[in-house]
Amino acid sequence: MTSRLKQLSEAGQAVWLDFVDRKFLGQGGLRKLIEEDGLTGVTSNPSIFEKAMGHGDAYDAGFTEFLGKADASVVDTYESQAIADIKAAAADLRPAYDRLRGKDGYVSLEVSPYLANNTDATIEEAQRLWAAVGEPNLMVKVPGTKAGMPAIRRLITDGININVTLLFSLEAYQALAEAYVGGLEARVQRGEPVDRVASVASFFVSRIDAQIDKAIDARVAAYDPESDALKAIRGKVAIANAKLAYDWYRGFIAGNRWQALAAKGAMPQRLLWASTGTKDSAYPDTLYIDTLIGPDTINTMPPKTMDAFRDHGSVHGMLTERLDEARHVLDEAKRLGLDLGGVTTGLVDEGVRLFADAADALLGAVAQKRTAFLGDRQNGMTATLPAGLNEAVEKRLEQARADVWARQLWAGDAKLWTGKDESKWLGWLAAARGQQVDPAALKALGEEAKRYSHAVLLGMGGSSLGPEVLANILGNAPGSPTLHVLDTTDPGQITTVATAIDPADTLFIVSSKSGSTMEPELLRAFFYDLAGKDGACFVAVTDPGSKLEATAKADGFAHVFPGDPAIGGRYSVLSAFGMVPAAAMGIDVHAFYEATAPMVFACGPDAPAAANPGIRLGAIIGEAALAGRDKLTILTSPKLAPFGAWLEQLLAESTGKEGKGIVPVDLEPIGAIEAYGADRLFVHFEMAGDAEDGLDTALTKLAEAGHPVVRITVAKPELIGQEFFRWEIATAVAGAVIGIDPFDQPDVEDAKIATRKLVDAYEASGALEPETAAAEDNDFAIFTADDSGFGSAQPAALLRMHFAGLAPGDYAGFLGYVERDETNAAAIAAMRVAVRDAKAVATVAGFGPRFLHSTGQAYKGGPASGVFLTITRDPDPDLAIPGRTASFGTVQIAQARGDMDVLAARGRRVLRVHLKKAGGRIEALRAAIVAAAQN
Structure with missing residues (x-):
């Protein structure tokens, strides 16, 4: 039939x-x-x-x-x-x-x-x-x-x-x-x-x-x-x-x-x-x-x-x-x-919506197949979340899918955030694909750099933090120079680098987007003078038309590498600001982009929210912040420890504003369960073969206790670029969840203004404005803001009163305007542990002025829950700045005092401890804080 x-x-x-x-x-x-x-x-x-x-x-x-x-x-x-x-x-x-x-x-x-x-x-x-x-x-x-x-x-x-x-x-x-x-x-x-x-x-x-x-x-x-x-x-x-x-x-x-x-x-x-x-x-x-x-x-x-x-x-x-x-x-x-x-x-x-929904399901399924095939070519991520947070995250991911956040982001649609000028700051998306740099110029620089034993990068914030991660995790190739990163005005730290190099055998990289940031300019003047004013061993990385570009041309710099004005500093590591230092170290930039590409593809506009690792992570950290878990605690295996400093800036400067945001907690040693409050989100980075004894067990216990734990695995060092990009996407998405513009930094400039005011006064009079200690002893003097309410007391009593004000959800900050070395880092870490264990609050730390261009934004503009201790000392020996009356030590003290003034003006609780003895009585302060925390 x-x-x-x-x-x-x-x-x-x-x-x-x-x-x-x-x-x-x-x-x-x-x-x-x-x-x-x-x-x-x-x-x-x-x-x-x-x-x-x-x-x-x-x-x-x-x-x-x-x-x-x-x-x-x-x-x-x-x-x-x-x-x-x-x-x-x-x-x-x-x-x-x-x-x-x-x-x-x-x-x-x-x-x-x-x-x-x-x-x-x-x-x-x-x-x-x-x-x-x-x-x-x-x-x-x-x-x-x-x-x-x-x-x-x-x-x-x-x-x-x-x-x-x-x-x-x-x-x-x-x-x-x-x-x-x-x-x-x-x-x-x-x-x-x-x-x-x-x-x-x-x-x-x-x-x-x-x-x-x-x-x-x-x-x-x-x-x-x-x-x-x-x-x-x-x-x-x-x-x-x-x-x-x-x-x-x-x-x-x-x-x-x-x-x-x-x-x-x-x-x-x-x-x-x-x-x-x-x-x-x-x-x-x-x-x-x-x-x-x-x-x-x-x-x-x-x-x-x-x-x-x-x-x-x-x-x-x-x-x-x-x-x-x-x-x-x-x-x-x-x-x-x-x-x-x-x-x-x-x-x-x-019908359009249903077909789009089906396309999302289709592409989500393909994304999972692709990820499974790539295996360890793409960094992995798992998350263990308490039920309430998990429900909020899944709901947010569904909203992100339905409202096409991935395509909005890649299309530069500012309505994803506040509808202002966010679309002007998305050049980092193209940069992640290698589209901002000149590959031939970078390759030529890499060959030229082999003439030098050392390279010194002079920058601040995004211009320095990304290259520092590359230097510490990837290192220099054989025959290429060792990279030193200087992002400070600390005389001791500058001297340490200056004595470690031969200026005649060093390539200097001056890196500044605006070209007018004070610290890179002072460092440029110092090392240009140290190098005999020979611009041939200098290169600049800066946005077109900047003051630094003009200076570089006038001083005969070997090269000027242009940045992209559509990329903010903290999002710039995959642009010229990260890749010029990388090329100087002998890193194969083309291979680096290829190793990063799997994550760029995975976070692309065609990857639905639930299958998009950047959007999923952004939903987690954004919803955690809305739920009061705004202290993102970074834990790493040893080889990935340097990554936290870059991540701190990205998160804090991008989200910490309008009284909202995420406070990143880096380099805080792991503690017992009872040391952590309900304001934590834990993120663990582990490189294959680099596990830290006991950390996995501790993370499991934290998850069992109801804390959210995100685990990220990196198969090999070359894949660190994937985390740069994953977290850039995640931070942008978290900004959308929180409801802020993740590309501005409205509070960073205030500390700069306060510093310039003090430095200008010094240049005019030869002295900083006088100040009176609220308390002092043989080891240190303590200074309070005028409205601190402490009055005069013994140093130990002031410290005890200061930390006694910590409440659940608060965090303690230790801001050290001292040399960033192992001794000072260890002492500050001990202070953090003492306060955390005694008060069950998160602790953060930064070295000034480095953190001013990083976490300082969140400290001033983010959640008003920080209790800060600023640490200063008289540098000995100090270091002169060519062409300036003020020394590096004077500038650093001015930065500390200006920062404290702005913190106090923003209603933050802040004390400043000034170490008296040359070299600093950091151990005496550690002992005093341990005692104060326990009382």
């Missing part, structure tokens, strides 16, 4: 399959349908591909082969397999296409549903897919939105076959017919053929009844007086709508305008009935097949519906019958206020 499906084709209706699957294609399933049922087409959409790729292992071999050649984005990974399936289906259908001379035999591939409301992007994507598949029997699917119509006209003009999807209303279909005919006419005017340009209009059916019937049922249940009339048209509106669309089509192709094109060989744009599976079990499962059979139409069916029709469908041409009844049904729908127009308009929007 002839298949019922084949009988449809004899009645003039083509049968298409709404399904694609690699196993089905590979086993000859499509060829069988072509041979036995007369099938002449295939449609696909994101939902179909999600079911095919996201479940099972049918595509694993394809993913493995594709990613084995080179890493790629999530979309490229998906398309590599989707296009392979489409080409295979096109090959199976090609005999039908040739036999029917292009009138049928097509397979459809959909443009991204994310582009449904963007005409230009739809055109570009359709052209790209057409070229990528390269088969004449491809149809590119374009949604019939308002933005889609001009795109369809352009694509038809270009000779691309188009399947127009998401049509629900006669009005939309009429607009589409105009676009199709207009495109063909444009080709005729250009003298181009129209006989092999095909298009179908996918008219969705069952979704209309699903919406209309829902409204009918609600009114009937409410005893609407029109209940009988409502029930009489239940399940009939969609079919009536389709019949009148087909009736209009028949009249249109009979008209002179179409006949003129037909004479040139143009093929009519056939109506294709889509969404033909019934949604209501009360209806026959072949309802939308049986009732819509007619010449020059197509019915695309999912396999289940196809099986049902093959078994018991009715082959009878009903499409042109009972048109008066169809008009009556639509008239009744209008009279009864069922708002078919509103329903069809809403269904277009809903």
